Amino acid sequence: MSNQQIKRVFAENVAQNFDAYGFSRRDFMKFCTAITVTMGLPFSMSKMIAKTIEDPVRPPVIWLHFQECTGCTESLLRATHPKVETLVLDLISLDYSETLNVAAGYQVEKALHDSMEKNKGKYILVVEGSIPVKDDGIYCKIAGKTALESVKEVGANCAAAIAIGSCASWGGVQSTFSNPTGATPLHKILTDKPIVNIPGCPPSPYNFLSTVLYYLTLGKLPELDSKGRPKFGYGRLIHEHCERRPHFDAGRFALQFGDDGHRQGYCLYKLGCKGPETYANCPSILFGDVGSGAWPVGTGHPCFGCTEEGVGFTKHVHEQAEVKTFTPGSIYPDIHSEKKGGITVAGAAVTAGAVVVGAKLVSDVSKKLGENDSKDSSNQA
Numbered sequence: 001m002s003n004q005q006i007k008r009v010f011a012e013n014v015a016q017n018f019d020a021y022g023f024s025r026r027d028f029m030k031f032c033t034a035i036t037v038t039m040g041l042p043f044s045m046s047k048m049i050a051k052t053i054e055d056p057v058r059p060p061v062i063w064l065h066f067q068e069c070t071g072c073t074e075s076l077l078r079a080t081h082p083k084v085e086t087l088v089l090d091l092i093s094l095d096y097s098e099t100l101n102v103a104a105g106y107q108v109e110k111a112l113h114d115s116m117e118k119n120k121g122k123y124i125l126v127v128e129g130s131i132p133v134k135d136d137g138i139y140c141k142i143a144g145k146t147a148l149e150s151v152k153e154v155g156a157n158c159a160a161a162i163a164i165g166s167c168a169s170w171g172g173v174q175s176t177f178s179n180p181t182g183a184t185p186l187h188k189i190l191t192d193k194p195i196v197n198i199p200g201c202p203p204s205p206y207n208f209l210s211t212v213l214y215y216l217t218l219g220k221l222p223e224l225d226s227k228g229r230p231k232f233g234y235g236r237l238i239h240e241h242c243e244r245r246p247h248f249d250a251g252r253f254a255l256q257f258g259d260d261g262h263r264q265g266y267c268l269y270k271l272g273c274k275g276p277e278t279y280a281n282c283p284s285i286l287f288g289d290v291g292s293g294a295w296p297v298g299t300g301h302p303c304f305g306c307t308e309e310g311v312g313f314t315k316h317v318h319e320q321a322e323v324k325t326f327t328p329g330s331i332y333p334d335i336h337s338e339k340k341g342g343i344t345v346a347g348a349a350v351t352a353g354a355v356v357v358g359a360k361l362v363s364d365v366s367k368k369l370g371e372n373d374s375k376d377s378s379n380q381a
C-alpha cells in the first residue's frame with residue numbers, strides 16, 4: 001500500500017471514529033479551533049492542528065507512573081466533547097503506560113524496551129508522580145527497578161519530556177514537610193532534556209493535549225515561563241480571571257463556610273483562597289466539560305494553589321494568600337482628563353501618531369509632486 005493510500009485509509013478511519021465517538025467533523029473542527037485558541041495561536045492555525053491530528057504518523061509516547069494517585073490520568077480519561085483520551089490515543093502511539101496497558105508482566109516490559117530501542121531519541125516521555133530519591137529510591141519500585149533508575153534509563157534517549165501533574169512538576173503532596181521519601185520533581189533528575197511542566201492536582205487535560213499538539217504541529221515546545229510551564233496555560237493569575245473578582249474588589253468576602261457571604265458567592269480570599277498568587281487557566285478552561293462553575297472556586301471552595309510551587313501542599317490551607325496584583329485605586333490619574341497647560345498622555349500619543357502619518361502623507365505627496373514637476377519640465381523642454 002502506498003503512503004497516499006495509507007493516509008486515505010487512516011483519514012477514513014478517523015472520520016468513522018468521529019461518528020463512533022458521537023462527534024461530527026464540525027465538532028472536530030470546533031475542538032481544533034478551541035485548542036488553537038487555548039495555545040494562543042492564530043485562528044488560521046486550526047487547520048494545521050486538524051491536519052496534525054489526522055496524520056497517520058503517530059509519535060511514540062512512554063508514560064511512567066511513580067509516586068502519585070493516578071488522578072492526572074483519571075482527569076484525562078474523564079474529559080469529553082470530544083473524549084480527550086480517544087483523541088490522545090489516536091494522536092500518539094502510547095507504547096507503555098502502567099495504568100492503560102492491556103498486557104502485564106514481562107510482556108509489557110518487553111514492549112517498553114522494544115519502543116525505547118526502535119524510537120531512540122524520538123519518543124516523548126511523560127512522567128506522572130514524583131520520584132523518591134531518599135535511601136537510594138527504595139520507596140517506589142516497578143519491575144524490579146526504582147523509579148530513579150527507570151526515569152534515568154527511559155529519559156536518556158527521549159526527545160523531550162512532559163511532567164504531568166503537581167507531583168512530577170515540583171514534588172506535590174509527597175514532598176510536603178517532612179518529605180519522608182525525598183520526593184523529587186522530574187526536572188531535578190532529568191537535567192539534560194527539554195522538559196515541560198503541566199502542574200495541577202489534577203492538571204487540565206487540555207493543557208496537556210495542547211502541549212502535545214503544539215509540539216507535533218510546530219516541531220518545538222511551546223513558550224515556557226520561568227517554572228517550565230506553557231505560558232498559554234499558566235500565563236495569568238487565577239485571581240485575574242476569577243468570576244468572584246468583583247466581590248474581592250468591592251470588599252465582599254465569605255468569612256466562614258456556609259455563612260451569608262459564602263451562600264451569596266462572595267470572594268473566598270478570607271477562607272484561604274490562593275488564587276491571588278497562583279498562575280493557571282482553571283477559571284477559563286474549567287474541568288470535566290460540564291459547563292460553568294466546574295472548578296474549585298466555582299463550587300465554593302478556595303483555590304488550593306496546586307499549580308504553584310511553594311503554595312499548594314506547602315502553605316497552610318486557610319492561610320491568606322500574598323496578593324500580587326491589586327485593582328488600581330481611584331487616586332490614579334484619569335488618562336482622559338486634561339492636564340493644565342498641556343495635553344494628556346493619550347492625547348500626546350494620538351498627536352504623535354497623527355504627526356507620523358501626516359509626515360508620511362506629506363512625504364508621499366511631495367514625492368508625487370516632485371515626480372510630476374520633473375515630468376512637466378521634461379515635457380516643456
Ligand code: SF4
Nearest residue numbers: 242245267268273275
Ligand atoms: Fe477569586 Fe480567590 Fe481571587 Fe477571590 S481571592 S477573586 S475567590 S481567585
